[in-house]
Amino acid sequence: KKSLLNWCPSCKTVLADEQAEAGVCERCKTVTEKKETFQWFFKITDYAQRLLDNLDKINWPEKIKIAQRNWIGRKEGINITYRVKVPNSLKVRNLLTSVTVFTTAPVNFGATFIVIGPEHELARKAAKTDIKVKEYIEKALKKSDIDRIAEGKEKTGVFTGLYAINHVTKKEIPIYVTDFVLGHVGTGAVQGCPGHDKRDFEFAKKFKLPIPRVIVGKDGDDSPIERIEQVVEHGMEGQFVNSEFLNGLDFEEGLQKTMDYFEEKDWGRRVITYRLRDWCISRQRYWGPPIPMIECKKCGWQPVDEKDLPVKLPYVKNFKPTGDGKSPLEKAAKSWLDTKCPKCGGKAKRETDVSDTFLDSAWYYLRYPSVNSNVEITKKWLPVDAYIGGAEHAVLHLLYSRFVWMALQDWGYLDKSLGEEPFPFLYGHGLIIKDGAKMSKSKGNIVNPDEYIDKYGADALRLYLMFIGPYDQGGDFRDTGMKGMKRFLNRVWKLVNKPISEVKEVHRLRHKTIKKLTELMSNFRFNVGIATLMEYVNGLSRHNAEDPRRKSSGEKWGADKESLRVLILLLAPFAPYTSEELWLKLGGKFSVHQQAWPKFEERLATTGFTTVVVQINGKLRAKLELDRKAAQDKAKVLVLAKANNHIKTYIKDKKIVKEIFVPGRLVSLVVK
Ligand SMILES: [Zn+2]
Ligand SMILES: [Zn+2]
Numbered sequence: 001k002k003s004l005l006n007w008c009p010s011c012k013t014v015l016a017d018e019q020a021e022a023g024v025c026e027r028c029k030t031v032t033e034k035k036e037t038f039q040w041f042f043k044i045t046d047y048a049q050r051l052l053d054n055l056d057k058i059n060w061p062e063k064i065k066i067a068q069r070n071w072i073g074r075k076e077g078i079n080i081t082y083r084v085k086v087p088n089s090l091k092v093r094n095l096l097t098s099v100t101v102f103t104t105a106p107v108n109f110g111a112t113f114i115v116i117g118p119e120h121e122l123a124r125k126a127a128k129t130d131i132k133v134k135e136y137i138e139k140a141l142k143k144s145d146i147d148r149i150a151e152g153k154e155k156t157g158v159f160t161g162l163y164a165i166n167h168v169t170k171k172e173i174p175i176y177v178t179d180f181v182l183g184h185v186g187t188g189a190v191q192g193c194p195g196h197d198k199r200d201f202e203f204a205k206k207f208k209l210p211i212p213r214v215i216v217g218k219d220g221d222d223s224p225i226e227r228i229e230q231v232v233e234h235g236m237e238g239q240f241v242n243s244e245f246l247n248g249l250d251f252e253e254g255l256q257k258t259m260d261y262f263e264e265k266d267w268g269r270r271v272i273t274y275r276l277r278d279w280c281i282s283r284q285r286y287w288g289p290p291i292p293m294i295e296c297k298k299c300g301w302q303p304v305d306e307k308d309l310p311v312k313l314p315y316v317k318n319f320k321p322t323g324d325g326k327s328p329l330e331k332a333a334k335s336w337l338d339t340k341c342p343k344c345g346g347k348a349k350r351e352t353d354v355s356d357t358f359l360d361s362a363w364y365y366l367r368y369p370s371v372n373s374n375v376e377i378t379k380k381w382l383p384v385d386a387y388i389g390g391a392e393h394a395v396l397h398l399l400y401s402r403f404v405w406m407a408l409q410d411w412g413y414l415d416k417s418l419g420e421e422p423f424p425f426l427y428g429h430g431l432i433i434k435d436g437a438k439m440s441k442s443k444g445n446i447v448n449p450d451e452y453i454d455k456y457g458a459d460a461l462r463l464y465l466m467f468i469g470p471y472d473q474g475g476d477f478r479d480t481g482m483k484g485m486k487r488f489l490n491r492v493w494k495l496v497n498k499p500i501s502e503v504k505e506v507h508r509l510r511h512k513t514i515k516k517l518t519e520l521m522s523n524f525r526f527n528v529g530i531a532t533l534m535e536y537v538n539g540l541s542r543h544n545a546e547d548p549r550r551k552s553s554g555e556k557w558g559a560d561k562e563s564l565r566v567l568i569l570l571l572a573p574f575a576p577y578t579s580e581e582l583w584l585k586l587g588g589k590f591s592v593h594q595q596a597w598p599k600f601e602e603r604l605a606t607t608g609f610t611t612v613v614v615q616i617n618g619k620l621r622a623k624l625e626l627d628r629k630a631a632q633d634k635a636k637v638l639v640l641a642k643a644n645n646h647i648k649t650y651i652k653d654k655k656i657v658k659e660i661f662v663p664g665r666l667v668s669l670v671v672k
Contacts, residue, residue: 111169
């Protein structure tokens with residue numbers, strides 16, 4: 001369809017609304033212009049409500065859900081059609097005799113003017129007989145949408161010379177053209193109720209239009225509205241006044257009653273509107289899939305036959321965008337451009353625009369499992385279990401993908417059993433910054449990973465990136481942090497290279513660590529996961545350092561094979577290279593990355609245990625891991641302490657002269 005579109009003068013192509021969100025090109029940040037051209041669209045608007053409703057069913061960051069909700073922009077309101085009174089002096093052929101406005105807050109006893117966008121048909125027609133209107137429209141259309149709707153700037157407009165009749169006050173109200181109404185959004189016209197809308201108030205002040213009060217707010221002020229602070233807007237508390245049959249009603253109740261009344265009188269119809277517009281997929285670039293459409297003079301636009309798909313990108317010498325609004329493919333060979341009409345077989349020409357790359361990325365995840373069109377494989381792998389992405393794609397890729405998935409499903413290309421959403425779980429990652437700022441070439445605070453890989457190794461860098469902060473928040477990159485990771489890996493390396501025999505007492509630590517890490521990994525808490533692994537390594541080392549048998553054998557530290565095996569398995573996702581090497585050293589089969597995640601026993605992993613130290617003549621000789629409750633029981637703990645194999649060697653053939661017990665913490669035996 002023909003439409004007013006965002007044009008990036010630098011990329012020399014039209015862009016979708018989502019790619020020119022703030023009036024700047026998503027790719028190169030150039031301020032976009034408006035251009036009216038013929039383009040291909042996908043009717044994403046048909047899915048607006050489903051895209052909105054399903055947001056409640058998916059596990060996504062709230063921030064991204066809010067962005068999509070706002071972008072879809074559902075509004076409940078009413079379309080009110082005004083009769084336009086055309087003065088004889090302005091009678092021109094085909095001049096509209098009505099104008100429809102959309103409003104969510106019809107305080108119509110307070111409507112004193114109508115504003116229409118410069119794109120509005122009525123504005124264009126008024127421009128034909130009025131040079132001032134014409135000039136205003138020309139100027140307004142040069143501005144970006146974002147400038148036009150920006151708050152706080154002085155309101156501008158021009159009177160069209162036309163009046164509409166207010167249904168309830170029967171007064172003639174003037175119609176203005178203004179740039180802050182976007183003619184291509186909604187009905188492109190708005191009724192001005194200056195007493196109860198700040199923007200309307202500013203406009204009315206500027207053009208000296210009446211500002212009647214029809215709502216009294218919470219403060220009870222019923223004086224004439226002269227200052228902007230007196231404006232009681234929709235959403236605030238208030239009661240109707242000066243509105244005949246509505247007087248005394250609450251704000252919201254009165255609005256509903258007005259809508260009922262207008263519908264009854266056939267002056268208006270309740271409508272649900274969406275901010276979301278159709279998705280423009282045409283691009284005037286070379287690189288992209290040619291849009292498979294053919295134009296026949298006789299039959300009009302025809303889709304390329306399915307058997308002739310895909311339409312391959314033809315070779316062209318100059319593939320740079322031309323800037324004249326035409327695709328570089330216009331310069332393709334005649335043999336490619338000219339084709340036969342799929343319907344009548346007559347001469348026809350190919351579409352030369354290509355589709356946007358965002359269309360490809362909206363379904364790539366479907367392609368991975370469907371290479372051989374194997375439905376079972378697709379069913380096995382989809383929908384995506386966990387999708388990781390940045391918030392910058394909130395209304396681009398993440399919205400398009402949901403739409404394409406739904407559409408394909410509706411057409412029967414995707415099994416219904418896969419569910420209505422491609423990414424039921426989405427996790428937004430944070431940003432790693434440097435010196436407190438986002439990395440950018442111009443700021444010179446770029447971190448080049450290669451340098452760090454050369455100096456510390458890829459695993460240390462990888463570990464550090466995960467350790468730097470919570471995954472959904474990111475953190476500040478510091479060189480000192482890198483060194484810590486290198487030291488940690490060195491420690492693991494040394495530990496694994498010297499396995500010692502099984503030591504029973506570390507079971508609990510091991511099971512606890514597996515349990516904790518399993519939970520942390522499934523919640524993307526990688527930084528805490530690494531800290532947990534560090535604690536584990538500390539625990540293994542400390543335990544053995546304090547074990548007198550190790551001391552006597554000259555081994556300062558070490559860990560048993562099973563504990564190390566688990567360590568490597570847990571470390572593998574964080575430090576894949578180091579863990580692979582260590583895995584092979586321990587005699588594991590290639591590859592560590594093909595092993596199952598270690599299991600834990602709940603009984604051993606629960607934290608309902610405490611450590612009771614056992615001293616003999618004031619020296620630490622053993623540690624007992626006991627149930628918290630049991631650790632309070634003096635008799636029980638003493639029996640267990642004396643039964644400990646290690647303690648036995650110290651009390652053998654000796655006489656216990658004193659027993660000291662600190663519940664839950666300590667047993668101290670004095671022997672002779
Ligand atoms: Zn651009
Ligand atoms: Zn034809």
